[in-house]
Amino acid sequence: MCIINFLIMDFKLTSDQQELQKVAREFAVNELTSLANEMEESASPVPKDVLKKIGELGFLGVNAPTEYGGQGLSNLDAIIILEEFGKISSAVGWPVFEANAGPVKVIEHFGTEALKKRIIPEVCKGEKVVAVSMSEPGAGTGLTDLKTKAEIKGDKIVINGNKRWCSGAGHSDGYVVYAKMSDAPAAKGIGAVFVDLDTPGLTFGNSERLMGWRGIPSADIYFDNVEVPLENLLVEPEDGFKKLMETFDLERCGNATMALAQASSALDYVKEYVQEREQFGKPIVDFQAVQIKLADMLMKVEASRLLIHRAVFNAANGLPDILESSSAKCFANEIAREVTTSAMQLMGGYGFNKEYGMERKVRDAFGWGIAGGTIDVQKVNIASAMIGRRFNQRAK
Numbered sequence: 001m002c003i004i005n006f007l008i009m010d011f012k013l014t015s016d017q018q019e020l021q022k023v024a025r026e027f028a029v030n031e032l033t034s035l036a037n038e039m040e041e042s043a044s045p046v047p048k049d050v051l052k053k054i055g056e057l058g059f060l061g062v063n064a065p066t067e068y069g070g071q072g073l074s075n076l077d078a079i080i081i082l083e084e085f086g087k088i089s090s091a092v093g094w095p096v097f098e099a100n101a102g103p104v105k106v107i108e109h110f111g112t113e114a115l116k117k118r119i120i121p122e123v124c125k126g127e128k129v130v131a132v133s134m135s136e137p138g139a140g141t142g143l144t145d146l147k148t149k150a151e152i153k154g155d156k157i158v159i160n161g162n163k164r165w166c167s168g169a170g171h172s173d174g175y176v177v178y179a180k181m182s183d184a185p186a187a188k189g190i191g192a193v194f195v196d197l198d199t200p201g202l203t204f205g206n207s208e209r210l211m212g213w214r215g216i217p218s219a220d221i222y223f224d225n226v227e228v229p230l231e232n233l234l235v236e237p238e239d240g241f242k243k244l245m246e247t248f249d250l251e252r253c254g255n256a257t258m259a260l261a262q263a264s265s266a267l268d269y270v271k272e273y274v275q276e277r278e279q280f281g282k283p284i285v286d287f288q289a290v291q292i293k294l295a296d297m298l299m300k301v302e303a304s305r306l307l308i309h310r311a312v313f314n315a316a317n318g319l320p321d322i323l324e325s326s327s328a329k330c331f332a333n334e335i336a337r338e339v340t341t342s343a344m345q346l347m348g349g350y351g352f353n354k355e356y357g358m359e360r361k362v363r364d365a366f367g368w369g370i371a372g373g374t375i376d377v378q379k380v381n382i383a384s385a386m387i388g389r390r391f392n393q394r395a396k
């Protein structure tokens, strides 16, 4: 007897996912739209009471295990929700990104049981936000050149050094800190520890004046003999950096989703705008040049979403593959810049006016293509995975 297996590829969301998306969209549109405008003006983060409400609705632990207070759903479910928050603004979506795709995942995958029990339920409830602190003044793309040291001394880990560009610095409740933990060269010497906000010796620089991402305060972090208990150890050298980069494959998909959200919301907005705005006595959508721009924007948005959904769907509840996650991030970062600037152009003078919110999407879109690894370094990852070997970036 011949048994034929049919492989069914279905690009539609399930009815449960469509419902999840609808609930997230309605909440984000109704409850966060005016808050996003206020945060843009004040450059302050999501207020604590709003964060709690987001947590109560389950949006901060979508793909976290139920034993730690999460919903136990898939990465794809988390990404679907994240896009809805990111469409309102990068700043209101930030805690959802950090919880479902960012540094909290490092704690979930590699933290000690005590740390997981202490931090993840609080994040899910909206009572804590966790940020990631990797970059340093001399270690950006070349991240393995870290100088900040974390030394295990008895039952403590002692941290000394300076960090840069930490989004959420100063107002986040905890930090996943990458540090040099042994004398082994480059990646082999890197580990990571969790540091609580109120730890003595931990201080922050002034808030950076960034081009976008207002409402996600960013600053330097200084560690002066900061002591944390051993239970805060996340990963140790030898294979620690490799593990961190594996969780970063999910962070890349979160970054890609936030970039996509800038593009998809720009397209949603401008689709209505071109049908309402009239010139020469007819809606501007009647001009073929406008139609061509819309078609280009739509194809980019849809292709980007497919790349992201493929990467997270294939990972199920685990961690995505580097080729798929880097392709998703790189493409989303590029199209977010293109689609938002096209939308701004289609709105003429109104696109250039802060009142209409489009210029914010343009500025924010540029940030996502630098944060979490630049567009070009994603291309190095992609080529490396495609050829099947690593290309040494070092001078010697």
Ligand SMILES: Cc1cc2nc3c(=O)[nH]c(=O)nc-3n(C[C@H](O)[C@H](O)[C@H](O)COP(=O)(O)OP(=O)(O)OC[C@H]3O[C@@H](n4cnc5c(N)ncnc54)[C@H](O)[C@@H]3O)c2cc1C
Binding pocket: 131, 132, 133, 134, 135, 136, 139, 140, 141, 142, 164, 165, 166, 167, 168, 210, 213, 218, 367, 368, 370, 371, 372, 373, 374, 375, 376, 377, 380, 393
């Ligand atoms: C909005 C924003 C938010 C951020 N949030 C955080 C955060 O929360 N935590 C954190 O730790 N960091 C954060 N960062 C820092 C971010 O990760 C770094 O800015 C990024 O990795 C690039 O490092 P760099 O700025 O030092 O640039 P550089 O590494 O100096 O790169 C400069 C240019 O050289 C290119 N380049 C460098 N090396 C290579 C190479 N080998 N191949 C090809 N091109 C190369 C880069 O692509 C880039 O165009 C954030 C940055 C931004 C802009």
